[in-house]
Amino acid sequence: MPDRLRVAVLGCGSVGSQVVRLLDEQADDLAARVGAPVELAGVAVRRLEAPREVEVPDGLLTTDATALVTRDDVDLVIEVIGGIEPARSLILAALESGKSVVTANKALLAEDGPTLFEAAEKVGRDLYYEAAVAGAIPILRPLRESLAGDRVTRVLGIVNGTTNFILDRMDTSGAGFTEALEEAQELGYAEADPTADVEGFDAAAKAAILASLAFHSRVTANDVHREGISDVTAADVASARDMNSVVKLLAICELRDGVGGDDAVSVRVHPAMIPRSHPLASVREAYNAVFVESEAAGQLMFYGPGAGGAPTASAVLGDLVTVARNRLADTRGAGESAYADRAVLPMGETVTRYHVAIDVDDRAGVLASVATAFAEHGVSIQTVRQEGRGADAQLVVVSHESTDAQLAATVETLRGMPAVREVTSVMRVEGVAE
Incomplete structure (x- = not known):
């Protein structure tokens, strides 16, 4: 059994910098929870001279990410750079060299998750990704573990804080879409190019991950019907108000009858009216919430901040503790569960x-x-x-x-x-x- 575990972090942006900070500030607590000290082995970045939210100790920054993740003295890798490449190649290199991996990369998991899961299975290592869907909200672990003995029938979620902020402003102030978007950008809730958020791409990737876990079937972002909120008007929001409803961008994953009566999966992201009495209607500002329905447990709701450096880093560190414990015990947690292999219904x-x-x-x-x-x-x-x-x-x-x-x-x-x-x-x- 190793007397310590060494961690490589890929990326030092808003999330990566908070991961580095928490690894330092919570070192004693992490050691107690894991069973051995957890040390930072290196941080891979694109530019050494770029300004950062936290100070990285001397000698730990590198631009050679591949060399870092394949080093013999690295046990665990945290990937928070996002995007498809080089993230995919780096995660595969880490797994193939015997490292366990924690990632927050929703886009990659939704596009090519099976390749990553198969690589982890082949070498007997963990691939954990709680932070990929709803920031600090613990939703993937409950679906994968807490509800493993139940049958989940529906997952309904507000999983993008930018769009929720915009629609909330349109509802509470009567603002139009453009005006609400500009406010979101001024407050830092929306990017200068908000396309991924307002056109539903971000939520669609998260919906694919949720559906895959909930229904034990492989679902990719391409399987998700996607509509954004850029065409939602003040008149739409006012009409919803007249019906005592609100407009939300929803990720909806549900079991439906398919061909021959077999269960099939329906996965969609689009704006919708929901009654103000529904628990999701009260989710305000840039918060996220996921509403789960299952046969035995009934209705459950998970709520909290769905983005941001510190909340997302919290989920990353939670996964890190789990994979570190597994590494010390020379075991691994649950991998991909796709045994049901259900078809995905067209919209x-x-x-x-x-x-x-x-x-x-x-x-x-x-x-x-x-x-x-x-x-x-x-x-x-x-x-x-x-x-x-x-x-x-x-x-x-x-x-x-x-x-x-x-x-x-x-x-x-x-x-x-x-x-x-x-x-x-x-x-x-x-x-x-x-």
């Missing part, structure tokens, strides 16, 4: 509900013709209300559950009707019992 077969706002001519028979368009595609109407008169007449229709393909076809039919001037808003509705 058109996913069952959902729609809220549709339609500008119409204010004349007799319009409501009947709109109802007929829904009926022709097999979509049942739950509620309908008319607002305004004359040139300002609008119908707001909320459907019962139907397949997304049926609902999309209904909207296309509405857009071609002479009495319909414009379909001004189409948004899915979640969290309401049928």
Whole structure:
């Protein structure tokens, strides 16, 4: 048994710098929890002279990441540089040289997780990634371990703090999307290029990871239906408010009936209206929350800061303690669980509900013709209300559950009707019992 464990850190940005800080400040506690001292062996960076949030001890910075992760005196590797390459090559090099790995790299796991898991399995080492989905919120370990004896049926989450902040501002202040985005950027919640967040790419990667764990099947980011929030308008948010609902960007992972009655996986990310009575509706600002439904445990919710250097570093260090203990005991934790191998449903077969706002001519028979368009595609109407008169007449229709393909076809039919001037808003509705 080694008398100490040495850790290599890849990246020293907002998360990496906090990992380095915590390794130093909590050294005694970490040693007690692990069973041996945990020492920093080196920190790989792109530029030695770049400013950093913490001071790295002399001699530990290097630009040769490959040499660092393959050194004989390194036992564990923490990867927090993000992106696909060189992260993938470095993680594989670390595993192939016998290191256990902790990563926060959601994009890589969602794109090529199986390759990494297979490499870890081959050498009998750990690959842990709690920080990849929701910052400090412990959600992956409960799915992988605490609920291992249960059957998870649905995971519904707010997993991107930037979009939640924007939608929250639109709801509470009446701001438009552009105005709320600019505020998020001023406060540091949104990047100068916010595309990954506002167009749903970040949330889609996290949804793929959640679905893979919850349903024991391989799900990649390419399997996730993705829509962002850039088309959400102040009118959409106001309409939700009229229904006593809020608009949230949701990651939705659920089991549905597939071909032949077998379970299939539905995974999607899109804005949706949810009632204010739903637990996720109260998630404000840049916070994250994940709502889990299972057969035995029922409904569970995990809530907290979903990003930021220190919260994410907290999750990284939690994984580090686990893999370090396993290393001392010469064992490994749970690896990939993909035994169920469930198919992923295309979005058109996913069952959902729609809220549709339609500008119409204010004349007799319009409501009947709109109802007929829904009926022709097999979509049942739950509620309908008319607002305004004359040139300002609008119908707001909320459907019962139907397949997304049926609902999309209904909207296309509405857009071609002479009495319909414009379909001004189409948004899915979640969290309401049928």
